[in-house]
Structure formats: C-alpha cells, structure tokens
Amino acid sequence: MRIGLYPGTFDPITLGHIDIIRRAAVLVDRLVIGVAINRDKGPLFDLDERVAMIEAECSELAKEMGVEIVVHPFENLLIDCANDVNAQIIVRGLRAVADFEYEYQMVGMNRALDDSVETVFLMADAKHQAIASKLVKEISRLGGDVSKFVTPAIKDALVQKFS
Template sequence: MTTAFYPGSFDPMTNGHLDVLLQALNMAGHVVVGIGVNSSKTPLFSFDERAELIRLCLKDVLPDSAERLSVVAFSGLVVDSAREHGACLLVRGLRDGTDLDFEMQMAGMNRQMAPDVQTVFVPAEPVSRPITATLVRQIAQMGGDVSAFVPAAVLEALRGKFSSKG
C-alpha cells in the first residue's frame, strides 16, 4: 500500500486543505497528515485540537476512510518525517504560481535529501485558491463570516474560540 505524507500547520484546516487531503487519498492507500509543531509559535488550536478537526472533517465527507488516515506531529525536516512514517509520496497543494515557485525549490531540495520520497503537486480547486489559514484566522477573530472557507467542524471550533469577541 502506498503511503503519502501531507505536511502543514492546519491552523485551522480549510476547505483547501480538505480538498488536497481528498486528492491525496485518491493517490495513496494511506495518508499521514503531518502537523508541523514549532515551539516558537503559538497556534490558535493545539495539536490535539487540529488533529481532531482533521479527523472530523474527513469523517464528514468520507465516513468510511478513517482507517486510511493518520495524524502526527513533526518538528524536523518534512522528508525525515515522511520516511519515518513509511511515505514514498510527499503531497503539496498549489494555489497559484507563487506557490509553484516556492514548492519547486522545496521539491528540489527534498529530492536531494530523500530521493526515495517523490513530491506530488496537487492543484487547488478554483474556489479554494484564495483561502489561507492565516486569513481565515484573522477574519474569524474580527467576527467575520468564514463559513465559505472552512468545513463545518472547523467553523464551529472557530466560533468557540472567538465567541467572546464582539
């Protein structure tokens, strides 16, 4: 069975992230979502909250796929984490040309460090291209409606985080 590693911060998971995850599940029998943990940053959602949200979002759209998903934390090199979890594919979502330029550089470096791990680029759906987790957090924090940008479970969690905002 082919295993793919899909890294990111997922703070919070967006519709774009979910789209890429679903595409990764079409390519691989098992997908390991790697949540990057950086001790110098304070995320909105804890690792456990993000992991649970990812599982809930997948369950909502593919209820029978839970066994094909693992969620892990990582803090080192992505390729090292991919190898550690038996992945031969590294999945990266692309929204636009700027993403492509950056991701091509990363793919080249990763290929040099881990020739056995192949980077696969997945194009975002047109409706998801402008979405970033940073913008979602900012809009939600200011009381804006992010329902078009995140799955229902994430929307509920964001409302819980910012319910005291006015």
C-alpha cells in the same frame, strides 16, 4: 502499499485542505496528514486541537474514499517525517504561482536529502484556491463569516476561540 504524506500546520484545517486530501486519497492506500509542530508560527489552535479537528473532518472522508487516513504530528525535517511514516510521496497543495516558487525550492532540498521520496503537487479546486488559514483566522477574529472557507465544526471552533 502506497503511502502519501500531506504535511502542514492546519491551523485550522480549511475546505482547501480538505479538497487536497480528497484529491490525494485517490492516489494512495494510506494518506498520512502530517501536522507540523511549528513553534515559530504561534498557532491559534494547539497541537491536540488541530489533530482532533483533522481526525473529525477526515473520518467520514476516509470511509467514503476507501482509504486509510491517519494524523501524525511531527517536529522534525519533512523528509525525515516521510521516512518515519514510510511515505513514498509527499503531497503538496498549490494555490497560486507564488506557492510554486517556494515549493520548488523545498522539492530540491528534499531530493538532495533523500531522492527516493517523490513530491506531487495538487492544485486546489478553483473555488478553494484563495483560502488560507491565516486569512480565515483574521476574518473570524474580526467577526466575519468564514462559512465559505471551513466546515461548520471548524467555524464553531474559531468563534469559540475568539469569543
């Protein structure tokens, strides 16, 4: 069974994330969405909220794609999380060249820790490349319309958080 791990904070999950999930789903039999517990980032949505949002957004996608998609919170090293879920590949989404430099360093460190786990980079569709959770939160906080960047359910969750 080919198992992939797509890690992130997903605070909140965006259409860009969903695009990468869709692309990754054709590469594996099981896709684990690793939800990072990153206390340093101070997420808007708590862990349970982020997990529930991802599960809701991915349930139909999993059926449509014929792949198992599971959500797995983690707070350890990414490479240890990959081993915990028996992932052979780590999926990373790239938006721009600036992302690549950081990701390149991460791949080197992960390979030094465990060279049996490969990293695969997927480019988001052009219409989703500018989407960043941080910017989506800021637009929503200031009363802007985020419907081009997130699903209706996530938009509603953002509106509720900032009301």
